[in-house]
Amino acid sequence: MSVFTPVSDAAMSDWLAGFAVGRLVSLKGIEAGVQNSNFFVTTGLGRYVLTLFESVPRADLPFYLNLMAHLARHGLPVPAPIADRSNEYLGSLSGKPAALVSRLAGSSVADPDxxxxxxxxxxxxxxxxxxxxxxxxxxxxxxxxxxxxxxxxxxxxxxxxxxxxxxxxxxxxxxxxxxxxxxxxxxxxxxxxxxxxxxxxxxxxxxxxxxxxxxxxxxxxxxxxxxxxxxxxxxxxxxxxxxxxxxxxxxxxxxxxxxxxxxxxxxxxxxxxxxxxxxxxxxxxxxxxxxxxxxxxxxxxxxxxxxxxxxxxxxxxxxxx
CATH class of the missing domain: 3.90.1200.10 (Aminoglycoside phosphotransferase (APH), C-terminal lobe)
Known part of the structure; x- marks a missing residue:
């Protein structure tokens, strides 16, 4: 979840206009991880995570996003993809495939019991x-x-x-x-x-x-x-x-x-x-x-x-x- 592709506040605000999640309040890159560019997104209506997919072929992404939606429907604590106003989970931002998902509560542990x-x-x-x-x-x-x-x-x-x-x-x-x-x-x-x-x-x-x-x-x-x-x-x-x-x-x-x-x-x-x-x-x-x-x-x-x-x-x- 490193940041390979930067996203400006202006670009994020424009992209969010296609969703019903409110206006952008803050955008922050997530440094942990190694595969995609990820950001914490806060709007007037909630907290989300934005992912820009750096290497996964676009054609493969519906598998992941629909799987997350499937597991969330079954009651598992997974991030639910957010559909845009065209009812699509997958879009494009800064020249990369992009998706917005719900941000879940909690923090990771380094030393589990x-x-x-x-x-x-x-x-x-x-x-x-x-x-x-x-x-x-x-x-x-x-x-x-x-x-x-x-x-x-x-x-x-x-x-x-x-x-x-x-x-x-x-x-x-x-x-x-x-x-x-x-x-x-x-x-x-x-x-x-x-x-x-x-x-x-x-x-x-x-x-x-x-x-x-x-x-x-x-x-x-x-x-x-x-x-x-x-x-x-x-x-x-x-x-x-x-x-x-x-x-x-x-x-x-x-x-x-x-x-x-x-x-x-x-x-x-x-x-x-x-x-x-x-x-x-x-x-x-x-x-x-x-x-x-x-x-x-x-x-x-x-x-x-x-x-x-x-x-x-x-x-x-x-x-x-």
Missing amino acids: AAQCARVGAMLAGLHLAGQSYGRKQENPRGAAWRAAAAAAVMPHLPVADAALLQEELAAQAALDALPLPTGVIHADLFRDNVLWDGEHIGGVLDFYFACHDTLLFDLAVTVNDWCANPDGGLDPARYAALVAAYHLDRPLEEAELAAWPLMLRRAALRFWLSRLEDFHLPRAGELVTVKDPAEFRAILLSRRTGVAPLPSFVGTPAIR
Whole structure:
């Protein structure tokens, strides 16, 4: 959510004239994140978030915006897209595809506890269940083809040991592609900074612009790798057990998923190590750009390669939701 494309107050005011949300009061760029240009927008009638899409093809955007509207109708705490006076979610501003969504209450947490992880697990299961009735389908843009292309792009910039690690992991991941695992709509980026907390409850789930149709287990692995990781990359047992048990309570994991779990955790770590290597070694120009340290997910990948703690037994009640 960096700012690659600036927007003036005058341009914003003109664009808002096509909506029924009131006149512009304030506009502020959001510095966190790495993919799109985002702004807090306050009008006389409410608070919103403006997103300018920097790299996502315009033709793909209705999938994301209609998904958010679908999940919001199902009661999940996601930003609801705001339709303009022509009843369209997607418009154009400063030469980029643009959308306005509701701004949700709360703030992210850096150090979640087990109870918060349980709530995130339950919320993710609810998202997966609600997504089963979503009619549109879009494959993961960060799937196998992207992994191969990104690896080829960053490989010349890596130390010998990291290049060898990357090649080994790409080869190992081929074993997952043939497994018959449950699929559906996934968030694909459910990190701590994409969840807002309003007291002890989840006030909002943000940034659906990596959402896609893929294995549900991959989404759970992405979430566990961020919410349950210690600074050294290892998994915190209490947070790990709480998150996965709460998820399993609402969407029970199948035997094939349990067998695939250790390698899926590695795939999730590899995906974000690769994307951070891309951002670090091949950055895009931007006015306010956040580049995250690839070393964090290298450590997580190394930890998952050495072994993963057993999944919870699922006997008894997980942390209170």
